Amino acid sequence: MTAPLALTIGDPAGVGPELAAAAWALRDSEGLPPFFVVGSARVVEEAARRRGISALVCTVKAPDEVAECFDGALPVLDLADLRYTPGEPDDAGASLALNALATATGLVRSGAASALVTGPIAKSRLARVGFDHPGQTEFVAQACGVTAENAVMMLAGPSLKVVPITVHVALRLVPDMLTAELIRTRAAITAAALTRDYGLTAPRLAVAGLNPHAGEDGRMGHEDTQVVAPAVALLRDAGINAFGPLPPDTMFHAEARESYDVAICMYHDQALIPMKALDFDAGVNVTLGLPIIRTSPDHGTAFAIAGTGKARVGPTIAALRMAGECAARRASA
Ligand SMILES: NC(=O)C1=CN([C@@H]2O[C@H](COP(=O)(O)OP(=O)(O)OC[C@H]3O[C@@H](n4cnc5c(N)ncnc54)[C@H](O)[C@@H]3O)[C@@H](O)[C@H]2O)C=CC1
Numbered sequence: 001m002t003a004p005l006a007l008t009i010g011d012p013a014g015v016g017p018e019l020a021a022a023a024w025a026l027r028d029s030e031g032l033p034p035f036f037v038v039g040s041a042r043v044v045e046e047a048a049r050r051r052g053i054s055a056l057v058c059t060v061k062a063p064d065e066v067a068e069c070f071d072g073a074l075p076v077l078d079l080a081d082l083r084y085t086p087g088e089p090d091d092a093g094a095s096l097a098l099n100a101l102a103t104a105t106g107l108v109r110s111g112a113a114s115a116l117v118t119g120p121i122a123k124s125r126l127a128r129v130g131f132d133h134p135g136q137t138e139f140v141a142q143a144c145g146v147t148a149e150n151a152v153m154m155l156a157g158p159s160l161k162v163v164p165i166t167v168h169v170a171l172r173l174v175p176d177m178l179t180a181e182l183i184r185t186r187a188a189i190t191a192a193a194l195t196r197d198y199g200l201t202a203p204r205l206a207v208a209g210l211n212p213h214a215g216e217d218g219r220m221g222h223e224d225t226q227v228v229a230p231a232v233a234l235l236r237d238a239g240i241n242a243f244g245p246l247p248p249d250t251m252f253h254a255e256a257r258e259s260y261d262v263a264i265c266m267y268h269d270q271a272l273i274p275m276k277a278l279d280f281d282a283g284v285n286v287t288l289g290l291p292i293i294r295t296s297p298d299h300g301t302a303f304a305i306a307g308t309g310k311a312r313v314g315p316t317i318a319a320l321r322m323a324g325e326c327a328a329r330r331a332s333a
């Protein structure tokens with residue numbers, strides 16, 4: 001029997017707990033594989049009740065108990081008996097989020113769970129309790145023995161897949177961080193993962209320029225000719241179907257998107273703005289280049305709407321579904 005997916009609760013004051021319950025309530029109509037929440041049974045129960053979901057919670061001690069109860073109740077690996085106060089993050093909640101992330105990562109690494117789906121955390125809140133990574137991506141990478149450089153963030157929705165080459169760094173640092181080798185490395189990991197986990201035999205990579213009009217022959221910056229173009233050449237030499245640098249403003253319209261499978265972007269917002277504009281309600285953040293599968297909904301903690309019932313469950317469902325599909329593909333390879 002396939003091992004279940006491990007879904008971390010994220011920050012308990014955010015929308016993670018209620019979306020876990022909402023996804024479970026739609027398990028049959030959405031055809032979701034069995035999953036369990038790593039977090040707090042009390043928080044999940046209260047979040048479900050507040051959202052009007054009659055979800056029963058069953059506490060499990062280990063993933064092999066999940067199959068028994070998933071049909072009738074939402075399985076939770078209970079790490080803490082916390083009070084549930086939506087929209088009011090505190091250090092105890094941040095500690096639970098961190099503990100849940102570490103525990104779930106360990107369970108997936110051991111094979112007890114088939115894939116990791118992380119609920120949203122607030123990076124600044126976790127930093128207060130000792131989290132010293134830019135995000136969950138780098139935490140999971142380190143736990144898997146993969147360097148941060150080789151753990152690649154991809155945001156995937158029905159309309160668009162994007163990879164930001166630089167991620168959680170100040171915009172003013174981006175030009176100095178970009179090297180042909182960094183672009184080549186991350187784009188090559190992307191191409192390999194699209195083949196291994198998504199079944200694309202020869203993925204097409206559209207590589208964005210950094211500057212307006214991809215530099216306009218050096219009149220608007222030299223990074224496009226001196227850094228991005230050499231990276232594309234290296235990728236092509238390696239047999240990868242990459243092309244660019246493309247002017248970033250004209251590569252995301254509907255017809256342009258038909259010409260590629262993934263857009264390789266130079267910085268966080270160049271990638272995430274078009275993706276979230278098109279696919280916010282079904283977007284998945286996935287980490288490529290790991291020995292395990294890790295996905296996450298594309299949104300954050302949304303503290304302002306936690307507990308109000310306004311948070312939409314689409315991205316959580318998409319993240320669970322994608323994790324299940326990628327795990328199944330690896331298992332059958
Ligand atoms: N995967 C993760 O762990 C992520 C965590 N974050 C963290 O989340 C915190 C808040 O970040 P923001 O930039 O405010 O992003 P956010 O995604 O939490 O919220 C942005 C806007 O989208 C709305 N929204 C978010 N999720 C929604 C949903 N499921 N349904 C309906 N509306 C939704 C929010 O109400 C808000 O108006 C930050 O601390 C950030 O670090 C942000 C992105 C991803």
Ligand SMILES: NCC(=O)COP(=O)(O)O
Nearest residue numbers: 134135136137138285296
């Ligand atoms: N903007 C994406 C984001 O914040 C998620 O980062 P991570 O925690 O998945 O590394």
